[in-house]
Structure formats: C-alpha cells, structure tokens
Amino acid sequence: MSELIRISNLRKTYDGKRYVLDGLDFSINKGEIATILGASGCGKSTFLNIVGLLDNFTDGKYLFSETEINPKKLNSYYQYRATDIGFIFQAYCLIDSLSVKDNILMPFLYSGAGITGSVKEAVDALLDSFDMLNLKNKRVSLLSGGERQRVAIIRAIIKKPKLIIADEPTGNLDESNTQLVVKAFRNIAENGTAVIVVTHNKYLSLGMGRTYSLKGGRLYNE
Ligand SMILES: Nc1ncnc2c1ncn2[C@@H]1O[C@H](COP(=O)(O)OP(=O)(O)OP(=O)(O)O)[C@@H](O)[C@H]1O
Ligand SMILES: [Mg+2]
Incomplete structure (x- = not known):
C-alpha cells in the first residue's frame, strides 16, 4: 500500500472551547494531489500546520x-520537516537579504545534505521551468510578489520531499504562472510526492487529483 498519510477523527482547539477541526478524516497516497477548498477562517491553515508537523x-x-x-x-x-515535507506558506517565508539561488538551496543547509553538482543542475532546471533563470542571483528583496511565490515553490520542490504542503500557492500569480504551478505539482506528483494544496482558486482545483471542502471542522469530497 502506498499510503503516506492517514488521519482519523482529528480535533483541534486553540482555546479549549471552540473546535476548529472536529472529527476530521483524511488520507493521501504517495503521488496523489489533494486540493482543499473552504471559506476564510474555516481551519485550512490549521489543518496544514498539523499535517506538516508544525x-x-x-x-x-x-x-x-x-x-x-x-x-x-x-x-x-x-x-x-527537514527532509520529507516541503512547505509553501501563505506568506512566502523567504530570506530577503539572500539571493534567489541561496533561498532555494536553504533546505539543503537545514537537512545537512550536501549541495552537489546535480543539485545545482536541478536548481537551474527548475528556475528555467518557472521562467526565473535570469533572476537566479538577484536578491529576494528586489522581487515582485509573484516572483517570490515562485521561489518559495521551487524551494519546496527542490529537495524532492515525500509531501508538499501548499497554502494558497497561486495567490499572487497570474493565469500563465498559475499554469506553471499546476504543471510543476503534477510533475512532482508523478514522481511519487503527495501534494496537499489549499486554494480559493477554483481553476487550480480543476484536473488535479481529489478535491475536498473543509466545513464545520471536517473534510468532504467535492
Ligand atoms: N494560533 C492561533 N490561536 C488561536 N486561534 C487561532 C490560531 N490560528 C488560527 N486560529 C483560529 O482558528 C480558525 C481557523 O483559522 P485558519 O487560519 O486555520 O483558517 P483558514 O481557513 O486558513 O483561513 P484563510 O482562508 O483566511 O487563510 C480561525 O477562527 C482563527 O481565528
Ligand atoms: Mg489560511
């Protein structure tokens, strides 16, 4: 069985009174994409933080x-967290004073894995596929919102984690860049990574694995 995650009867309260998640069930296999929709404040980020062991x-x-x-x-x-899970946060969580390339290589510093020639080649290939190769040595503080978002996505993908968790990954992207993200997620899923995406963007949820909505603290199949 290629199951990566199984969650049953999950409950979460911050204040001991109100349950943001209340009896939630979820599972995902390796290589599968799950898209989660839901109103603002319904608990999507809460769920992702728990799944991501944060x-x-x-x-x-x-x-x-x-x-x-x-x-x-x-x-x-x-x-x-260091090697198996790649995070793409609502706020990109990049290091402004470092270059695009050094931000992307950050997971390798955390995990202690060396930065080999093949890693450098993978960085270039990913940058190229996101139309970002010319920005490789630019400082992140000088990038637009959409460009930062793409850097955050590449940083999550580069270490080939078992799971990618993405909170509104296309929030700042136009149509054509959204397409690049969809393509990249499909590609990484085909290579065995499970992807959980939270989005308001119906377009992103089309044609990518299973779609759920989060309501009343539980997930439902769309
Ligand atoms: N650290 C926290 N302490 C207390 N309450 C919190 C905390 N984080 C989130 N909440 C509350 O839990 C609920 C769910 O928040 P969450 O951020 O998970 O929603 P969301 O679905 O991600 O919303 P959005 O679409 O706006 O990002 C909200 O009512 C929020 O106020
Ligand atoms: Mg959120």
Whole structure:
C-alpha cells in the first residue's frame, strides 16, 4: 500500500472551547494531489500546520509514513520537516537579504545534505521551468510578489520531499504562472510526492487529483 498519510477523527482547539477541526478524516497516497477548498477562517491553515508537523492537535490519530505522530512530541519529528515535507506558506517565508539561488538551496543547509553538482543542475532546471533563470542571483528583496511565490515553490520542490504542503500557492500569480504551478505539482506528483494544496482558486482545483471542502471542522469530497 502506498499510503503516506492517514488521519482519523482529528480535533483541534486553540482555546479549549471552540473546535476548529472536529472529527476530521483524511488520507493521501504517495503521488496523489489533494486540493482543499473552504471559506476564510474555516481551519485550512490549521489543518496544514498539523499535517506538516508544525502544530499539535488536541485529539485523534495521525499516521505519517507509517509512524504514529505524538502531538506532544513535535520536536522529535525534526527530520521529517527537514527532509520529507516541503512547505509553501501563505506568506512566502523567504530570506530577503539572500539571493534567489541561496533561498532555494536553504533546505539543503537545514537537512545537512550536501549541495552537489546535480543539485545545482536541478536548481537551474527548475528556475528555467518557472521562467526565473535570469533572476537566479538577484536578491529576494528586489522581487515582485509573484516572483517570490515562485521561489518559495521551487524551494519546496527542490529537495524532492515525500509531501508538499501548499497554502494558497497561486495567490499572487497570474493565469500563465498559475499554469506553471499546476504543471510543476503534477510533475512532482508523478514522481511519487503527495501534494496537499489549499486554494480559493477554483481553476487550480480543476484536473488535479481529489478535491475536498473543509466545513464545520471536517473534510468532504467535492
Ligand atoms: N494560533 C492561533 N490561536 C488561536 N486561534 C487561532 C490560531 N490560528 C488560527 N486560529 C483560529 O482558528 C480558525 C481557523 O483559522 P485558519 O487560519 O486555520 O483558517 P483558514 O481557513 O486558513 O483561513 P484563510 O482562508 O483566511 O487563510 C480561525 O477562527 C482563527 O481565528
Ligand atoms: Mg489560511
């Protein structure tokens, strides 16, 4: 079985009173794309943070790569975050003072993996596929919002993680760049990575794996 994640009866409260997630079930296989839609404030980022082992959950069961996650021990999953999960956040979380290339190579510094010749070639190939090769040595502080977003996407893809988590990845992109992102996600999924995308963009949710909506703390098939 090629299941990467299985979540059952997940519950999350921040204040001990209101449950933002309330009995949520979800699973995703390797190489699958899941798109999650839902109103602002319904808990999409909360869900992604839990799946990405960045935030704890209150109740329920979470299996990542056959490991049962203990929400009280998130620190011990450092290696998963460093090598197995690629994040594309709503706010890009790039380092403004570094160049495009150095931002993209950041995951290799965190995980301790060396920056080999083939990594450098992969950076160039990805930059080229996102029409960004000419910006390789430019400082991120000088880029537009859409360009930053593409850098964040490349940074998440470059380490070939088991899972990509993307929170509104096309929020700042025009139609043609949205197409590039869709293509890149399809491509990485075909190579075995699972992708979970949160979006308001109906266009992004078309033709890419399964689509869910998050309502009342649970996920429903669209
Ligand atoms: N750190 C936090 N502490 C307390 N409450 C929080 C925290 N983070 C989120 N919330 C609350 O949980 C609910 C869900 O927030 P979340 O950010 O997950 O929504 P979202 O679906 O991602 O919204 P958007 O589409 O606007 O990004 C909101 O009511 C929010 O106020
Ligand atoms: Mg959000």
